[in-house]
Amino acid sequence: xxxxxxxxxxxxxxxxxxxxxxxxxxxxxxxxxxxxxxxxxxxxxxxxxxxxxxxxxxxxxxxxxxxxxxxxxxxxxxxxxxxxxxxxxxxxxxxxxxxxxxxxxxxxxxxxxxxxxxxxxxxxxxxxxxxxxxxxxxxxxxxxxxxxxxxxxxxxxxxxxxxxxxxxxxxxxxxxxxxxxxxxxxxxxxxxxxxxxxxxxxxxxxxxxxxxxxxx
Amino acid sequence: xxxxxxxxxxxxxxxxxxxxxxxxxxxxxxxxxxxxxxxxxxxxxxxxxxxxxxxxxxxxxxxxxxxxxxxxxxxxxxxxxxxxxxxxxxxxxxxxxxxxxxxxxxxxxxxxxxxxxxxxxxxxxxxxxxxxxxxxxxxxxxxxxxxxxxxxxxxxxxxxxxxxxxxxxxxxxxxxxxxxxxxxxxxxxxxxxxxxxxxxxxxxxxxxxxxxxxxx
DNA sequence: AAAATTATTTTGGTCTGCCAAAAATAATAA
DNA sequence: TTATTATTTTTGGCAGACCAAAATAATTTT
Numbered sequence: 001x002x003x004x005x006x007x008x009x010x011x012x013x014x015x016x017x018x019x020x021x022x023x024x025x026x027x028x029x030x031x032x033x034x035x036x037x038x039x040x041x042x043x044x045x046x047x048x049x050x051x052x053x054x055x056x057x058x059x060x061x062x063x064x065x066x067x068x069x070x071x072x073x074x075x076x077x078x079x080x081x082x083x084x085x086x087x088x089x090x091x092x093x094x095x096x097x098x099x100x101x102x103x104x105x106x107x108x109x110x111x112x113x114x115x116x117x118x119x120x121x122x123x124x125x126x127x128x129x130x131x132x133x134x135x136x137x138x139x140x141x142x143x144x145x146x147x148x149x150x151x152x153x154x155x156x157x158x159x160x161x162x163x164x165x166x167x168x169x170x171x172x173x174x175x176x177x178x179x180x181x182x183x184x185x186x187x188x189x190x191x192x193x194x195x196x197x198x199x200x201x202x203x204x205x206x207x208x209x210x211x212x213x214x215x216x
Numbered sequence: 217x218x219x220x221x222x223x224x225x226x227x228x229x230x231x232x233x234x235x236x237x238x239x240x241x242x243x244x245x246x247x248x249x250x251x252x253x254x255x256x257x258x259x260x261x262x263x264x265x266x267x268x269x270x271x272x273x274x275x276x277x278x279x280x281x282x283x284x285x286x287x288x289x290x291x292x293x294x295x296x297x298x299x300x301x302x303x304x305x306x307x308x309x310x311x312x313x314x315x316x317x318x319x320x321x322x323x324x325x326x327x328x329x330x331x332x333x334x335x336x337x338x339x340x341x342x343x344x345x346x347x348x349x350x351x352x353x354x355x356x357x358x359x360x361x362x363x364x365x366x367x368x369x370x371x372x373x374x375x376x377x378x379x380x381x382x383x384x385x386x387x388x389x390x391x392x393x394x395x396x397x398x399x400x401x402x403x404x405x406x407x408x409x410x411x412x413x414x415x416x417x418x419x420x421x422x423x424x425x426x427x428x429x430x431x432x
Numbered sequence: 433a434a435a436a437t438t439a440t441t442t443t444g445g446t447c448t449g450c451c452a453a454a455a456a457t458a459a460t461a462a
Numbered sequence: 463t464t465a466t467t468a469t470t471t472t473t474g475g476c477a478g479a480c481c482a483a484a485a486t487a488a489t490t491t492t
Contacts (some may be wrong), residue, residue, distance in 0.1 A: 001478075001479090002478070002479080005478085005479070023451085025439080025440095026439070026440060026441090027439060027440080035479085035480065035481085036438060036481060036482080037439070037441085037480085037482080038440080038441070038442080038443095038480090038481070039481075040440090041440065041441055041442085042441095042478095042480085043479085046478095057440075057441075057487095058439080058440055058441075058486085058487060059486070085327075088304075088334075089327070089330045089331070089334065090330065091330075092469095099322070099324055099327060102322050102323070102324075103319075103322060106315070106319060107318070108315055108318075111301075111305070111315060114305045114306065114307075115305070118304075118305065135283050151484080175474055184480070217449090218448070218449080221449070223450085241469080242469070242470060242471090243468085243469060243470080243472095251449085251450065251451085252450080252451060252452080253469070253471085254450085254451070254452085254453095254470080254471070254472080254473095255449070255450055255451075256456060256470090257470065257471055257472085258448095258449080258450085259449085260472095262448095272457090273457095273469080273470075273471070274458065274469080281448075313481060327471055
């Protein structure tokens with residue numbers, strides 16, 4: 001199996017199982033990887049032989065501890081690259097994901113280590129997602145959706161649930177980024193939208209938007 | 217054809233034809249790419265269909281102008297990455313080639329442009345090889361081998377003919393790098409070795425070595 | 433519980449990049 | 463100009479990553 005294929009599967013299984021080693025369905029994998037389920041069946045069988053996943057037919061797939069380890073390493077590389085691209089090379093947070101998707105496969109731990117050092121071994125990437133260290137350790141941050149916030153309180157934007165370029169560009173238009181403070185002025189219970197104050201300006205945010213903003 | 221395969225062929229043809237559009241033999245390509253000649257036959261036929269090479273059977277292969285253009289772009293990416301890795305991330309000149317070999321395939325002109333800007337759009341990479349600009353232009357430097365130098369003269373190391381890690385590490389041991397001045401004290405006509413002064417120390421360099429040192 | 437839906441696996445194929453061995457073509461030496 | 467040798471091409475095959483369609487299995491609906 002090609003290393004790149006393996007890495008993409010592991011990473012995707014990892015994300016679908018939400019970091020924990022939950023069972024992932026064949027179809028979900030197929031959708032995420034843009035292949036048909038039959039292809040996934042083949043692939044997970046091979047991953048099973050490589051002892052990277054547990055797999056029982058018609059049941060589902062789950063990472064082994066070895067698989068998790070490798071997955072975390074890929075996640076680390078991806079997020080280090082994202083942060084590096086944003087911080088050192090001035091890419092927008094809506095651009096870095098796609099590039100990191102390619103760069104994460106470069107096989108050099110030394111390179112990743114140097115990149116990490118250059119940006120000060122950060123714990124979070126530009127989207128507020130935690131970066132595992134060399135040993136795969138990271139603390140899962142306690143975020144909640146802005147949608148669940150209380151009127152009158154002020155929050156700090158700490159992450160986004162939607163990583164799409166469209167959403168991120170939308171946030172850019174209001175100069176919102178990780179660290180921006182958002183005050184909830186009013187919640188419209190008709191449509192769930194929120195009147196907020198961001199960067200000293202009043203902004204109304206739709207339920208769609210506030211559901212994808214993670215705050216502290 | 218996979219983009220990566222195409223790029224590797226174009227780059228290799230380019231180097232084998234020494235930058236000019238000389239005809240390259242099938243076997244030479246096979247050797248460089250670590251495949252058998254039969255594989256090359258297949259590949260160049262496909263490259264021909266893509267109008268990237270001229271190809272007549274049992275004659276040889278030569279880049280078309282389109283092919284040269286693409287080849288120069290790959291060479292550019294490779295050398296930008298080499299320089300970036302050395303300059304910004306502190307890699308040794310013996311390490312950068314291998315890494316650049318992977319990084320050159322990342323498909324983002326914007327990335328290369330940013331990297332280049334960061335290192336000041338240099339005209340030469342850490343080995344003294346010229347970096348083509350976005351349009352593929354570069355001036356071929358007028359180097360000569362130190363082996364052909366005259367006794368008593370002082371030269372500036374401007375390039376290396378051998379890019380192997382072994383050779384580069386050897387040079388590191390004597391702190392020789394691009395820009396180092398080398399004074400030729402004496403030429404031993406028994407074995408062609410040279411007595412030189414490098415970094416204020418007397419060093420005897422074998423014919424092997426001085427044949428691979430390019431100087432001005 | 434039977435029918436209908438959805439998910440998974442199997443089966444048979446394609447395409448790409450590769451190899452081995454044989455056949456055809458140079459190119460070189462005698 | 464024959465032999466000999468080297469190179470190139472052809473042919474038949476293989477593995478990886480995919481897909482389409484058919485066959486199974488599991489899940490939901492009714």
